[in-house]
Amino acid sequence: MLRLEKVNAFYGHIQALHEVSLEVAEGEIVCLIGANGAGKTTTLMSIMGVVSTPQGKILFEGEDITGRPTPSIVHKGISCVPEGRRIFPQLTVMENLDMGFYPRRDRPAEFEEDLERVFRLFPVLEERKDQLGGTLSGGQQQMLALARGLMARPKLLLLDEPSLGLAPLLVEQVMESIVEINKQGTTVLLVEQNALMALEISHRGYVLETGTITISGESGKLMADAQVRSSYLGT
Amino acid sequence: MAELAIVLQQIVAGLALGSIYGLVALGYNFIFNAVGIVNLAQGDFVMLGGYIYGGTLTLLLGLPFLPALLLTAIAMAIFGIVSQRIVYYPLRDAHPRMVMLSTIALGIFLKNISLIAWGTYPVSVSGLFGQRGLRIAGVSILYQYIFILVCVIILLAIQQYFFKKTTLGKSMRAVAQDRLAAMLMGIDAYKMIAITFAYSSTLAAIGGVLLAPVFMVSQVLANVGLKGFAACVIGGWGDITGAVIGGLVVGLVEVFSASYISSVYKDAIVFAILIGFLIFRPQGILGRATEVSL
Amino acid sequence: MRRIVGLVLAVALMATCSVYAADPVYIGAMGAITGGSAISGEQASQGLILAEEDINAAGGVLGRPVKIIMEDSRGLPTGGVTAARKLIFQDNVVGIIGCHQSTVVMAIEPLIRQEGVICMAKGSADMITAAGNPWIVRVREYDTLAASAKVRHALDKGYTRFAIFHNTDQFGEGGRQNLIDALARHGLEPVAVEAHNTGDKDFTAQLLNIRRADPEVLIVWTHGDEHALICRQVAQLLPDVQYYGSMAITQWSSIQMAEGTSEGAYTTSPYSYLNPDPDVQAFVKRHQERFGRPPETFTVLYYDSAMMLAEAIRRAGTTDRAKVLEELKKIKGWKGVSGIEYSFDERGEAFNELFICRIENQQPVIIEKVSVN
Incomplete structure (x- = not known):
């Protein structure tokens, strides 16, 4: 579904990605793990067309979307739940969800249906639908960010550090909902520092180190990999 | 009885002035809500609208009110998009303060250009109502003032509806709050910002058209921008109802302080209150809005 | 050989001198071309353009053409000083016509005195000639003259309750004091005195305070833009009060801006474009054809000043400023295109007569001519 071929990415003159190649197939949860500053967020921002990628190719459903x-990338069916959630603090929960629905605004009839779907996933959002986004707790904001991403009914959902700054109990809740979202038919590319969690719920994984993919494979195998264990799982 | 009539007349005058300031404040708030910056040339936009309507379309070309209003609105919308491209877009990734500085420069430019284009004589147009007015129990009200108040209420309602109910309005607010996140929602942020400038320039155009018959159009007209700014601070930045309430407060303060404290220092009193708000209550009267970073 | 070189050099030098001698005689002028009172500067410039043409058509002065250089005072004391320095030190003018604002004239007064340059002031505040600067003469009605003429006219009509509404600048403050003095000479005091700033747009508060005092007459002492708006608002708030305006309300532009609300107002003025005097009408016609509107007061006053200064240079036979000033002050009974006969007195005042005008059918109709003595 998504393929990156030898992508180089730059912030100004600083090269952040070196020939990154990765693939996500339809129906998968693929995780991208790595230390702080390894280039995980940059990879997602390159896919979204936010960071400039002068070399390499990004293909989505066989179509070249580089640059x-x-x-227009969002309208093709890729949604991104950015790092730090970035919900709209001065919009209500409903308005935030409405913004998530933006790529499909020409089909207002489906809005209610999608709304029901995300409210089933995150019932707390329904309770707080008229509250301003900025007044929600961290966990609720993360749920709102996920829900907002889902409102676009994306084919591919990019998640950037959804567990960051959440209490362990909430982390588990969020991970469960990611699995649930995937089961309902959304392909997921998950970026996480919490490697254990990410590997547990994903099908395959990539390890990114200073802008280069070093290890990749099925999540189960990665969890058994000695290097991954020592560097990322702390065992 | 005579005294009552005088006090009523003062209130009418304060509300009339206040609705003008509120109208200008709506224009400020529109851009603030969409881009998170204060367009410090807003008063000059009002002046420019007044000149286009009064100086060019009415006096030079002799157009009647409605076509002149319409053409002014269109001309100012185009002007808004162009000025957005020149003043905002190149600085889109800079600190909002830089953009505000560049709007100040735009304001100075507009004052000088208008001097060259329309000369030094104030442009005087009659509008729909000229100097005609109502007189009830010793209180006189110009029809033009009633017209302004009605227009402000209608525009307030439209703006309120627009930002709260329409997808376009909500996405504009989203762009203002987090441009990257908005783009990740698929919103074309720069198109939204261009629309924002176009609309707020149109608001300024309406302001200029409504003001021309009462204040005439000259470079001094741009000073209503300062009062509109004060109205925004007092009403709370980004708060649409607050802007109109702030405008009415400024109008009333101006008239009553001129009557009972000092007519010479009435502007100083308004700005002292403005500074007081900035220090002690930066969120404004209604206290809902976020602080503006200046 | 050396001698020959010296001779050639001397001849060359003399030749250069004679080229300079054919250079124009410079006359300076200043007015607000930008800023809050920018209208006045534009009016003045138009008068000067016509004056320069007329002087040169009559052969210039001393066999040389005259060039009038107009500088922008921006209506500010600082702007006036900058303009005056430029005219004196760079252009080496014989004299400066203007400024039309008393504040600006007072700001350049020390420089005028120090450098010995003729100044034909257009500000009306009494202090301009009271400063005792021998280089300053005034070609405009002065405030005491205007104030006493207004008060006397109103008293003649039987009014006794006077309110004053004045600008807070030097012009307005001077006018307020002159009115109070003029009333005091008749044993009266104003029932209300209110003030406003230049650039103000809304005067409701002050006009309502005046309404509380229930006056019969309102004397307004301010400039053109404010005057038009005050007329409009007085028509709304004080419809029954007899309005006396400053000279500015007779201006064609001001009458247009007032949109009929200045109807019936009286004022004192050195000029009206309705003056049937053939000299005035000839000038009005010419100005109308050239600039598309009748000349205003500053147009004719700047024109007359330039013509008188040129005449003084001719009579003096030199551009020596002291001699020109001497000749200028000898001018008596000079008929200007304003309709006024100018005669300079020992204070340097050219005015000793003035018109009382009334706005009728949107035009400043001359009611009578009043004289100081």
């Missing part, structure tokens, strides 16, 4: 403007 396309962000809104």
Whole structure:
């Protein structure tokens, strides 16, 4: 579904990604793990067209989307739940969800249906639908960010550090909902520092080190890999 | 009885002035809500709208009110998009303070250009109502003032509806709050910002058209921008109802302080209150809005 | 050989001198071309353009053409000083016509005195000639003259309750004091005195305070833009009060801006474009054809000043400023295109007569001519 071929990415003159190649097949949860600053977020931002990628190719459903403007990539069916959640603090929960629905605004009839779906996943959002986004707790904001991403009914959902800053109990809850989202038919590319969690719920994984993919394979195998264990799982 | 009539007249005058300031404040708030910056040339936009309507379309071309209003609105919308491209877009990734500085420069430019284009004589147009007005129990009200108040209420309602109910309005607010996140929602942020400038320039155009018959159009007209700014601070930045309430407060303060404290220092009193708000209550009267970073 | 070189050099030098001698005689002028009172500067410039043409058409002065250099005072004391320094030190002008604002004239007064340059002031505040600067003469009605003429006219009509509404600048403050003095000479005091700033747009508060005092007459002492708006608001708030305006309300532009609300107002003025005097009408016609509107007061006053200064240079036979000033002050009974006969007195005042005008059918109709003595 998504393929990156030898992608180089730059922030100004600083090269953040070195020939990164990865693939996500339809129906999968693929995780991208790595230390802080390894280039995980940059990879997602490159896919979304936010970071410039002068070399390499990004293909989505066989179509070259390299260098396309962000809104057109979103309209193709990729949604991104960015790092730090970035919900709209001065919009209500409902309005935030409405913004998530933006790529499909020409089909207002489906709005209610999608709303029900995300409310089933995150019932707390329904309780707080008229509250301003900025007044929600961290966990609720993360749920809102996920729900907002789902409102676009994306084919591929990019998740950037969904567990960051959450209490362990909430982390588990969020991970469960990711599995649930995937089961309902959304392909997921998950970026996580919490490697154990990420590997537990994903089918396959990539390890990113200073802008280069070093190890990749099925999640189960990665969890058994000695190097991964010592560097990322702390065992 | 005579005294009552005088006090009523003062209130009418304060509300009339206040609705003008509220109208200008709506224009400020529109851009603030969409881009998170304060367009410090808003008063000059009002002046420019007044000149296009009064100086060019009405006096030079002799157009009647409605076509002149319409053409002014269109001209100002285009002007808004162009000025957005020149003043905002190149600085889109800079600190908002830089953009505000560049709007100040735009304001100075507009004052000088208008001097060259329309000369030094104030442009005087009659509008729909000229100097005609109502007189009830010793209180006189110009029809033009009633017209302004009605327009402000209608525009307030439209703006309120627009930002709260329409997808376009909500996405504009989203762009203002987090441009990257908005783009990740598929919103074309720069198109939204261009629309924002176009609309707020149109608001300024309406302001200029409504003000021309009462204040005439000259470079001094741009000073209503300062009062509109004060109205925004007092009403709370980004708060649409607050802007109109802030405008009415400024109008009333101006008239009553001129009557009972000092007519010479009435502007100083308004700005002292403005500074007081900035220090002690930066969120404004209604206290809902976020702080503006200046 | 050396001698020959010296001779050639001397001849060359003399030749250069004679080229300079054919250079124009410079006359300076200043007015607000930008800023809050920018209208006045534009009016003045138009008068000067016509004056320069007329002087040169009559052969210039001393066999040389005249060039009038107009500088922008921006209506500010600082702007006036900058303009005056430029005219004096760079252009080496014989004299400066203007400024039309008393504040600006007072700001350049020390420089005028120090450098010995003729200044034909257009500000009306009494202090301009009271400063005792021998280089300053005034070609405009002065405030005491205007104030006493207004008060006397109103008293003649039987009014006794006077309210004053004045600008807070030097012009307005001077006018307020002159009115109070003029009333005091008749044993009266104003029932209300209110003030406003230049650039103000809304005067409701002050006009309502005046309404509380229930006056019969309102004397307004301010400039053109404010005057038009005050007329409009007085028509709303004080419809029954007899309005006396400053000279500015007779201006064609001001009458247009007032949109009929200045109807019936009286004022004192050195000029009206309705003056049937053929000299005035000839000038009005010419100005109308050239600039598309009748000349205003500052147009004719700047024009007359330039013409008188040129005449003084001719009579003096030199551009020596002291001699020109001497000749200028000898001018008596000079008929200007304003309709006024100018005669300079020992204080340097050219005015000793003035018109009382009334706005009728949107036009400043001359009611009578009043004289100081």
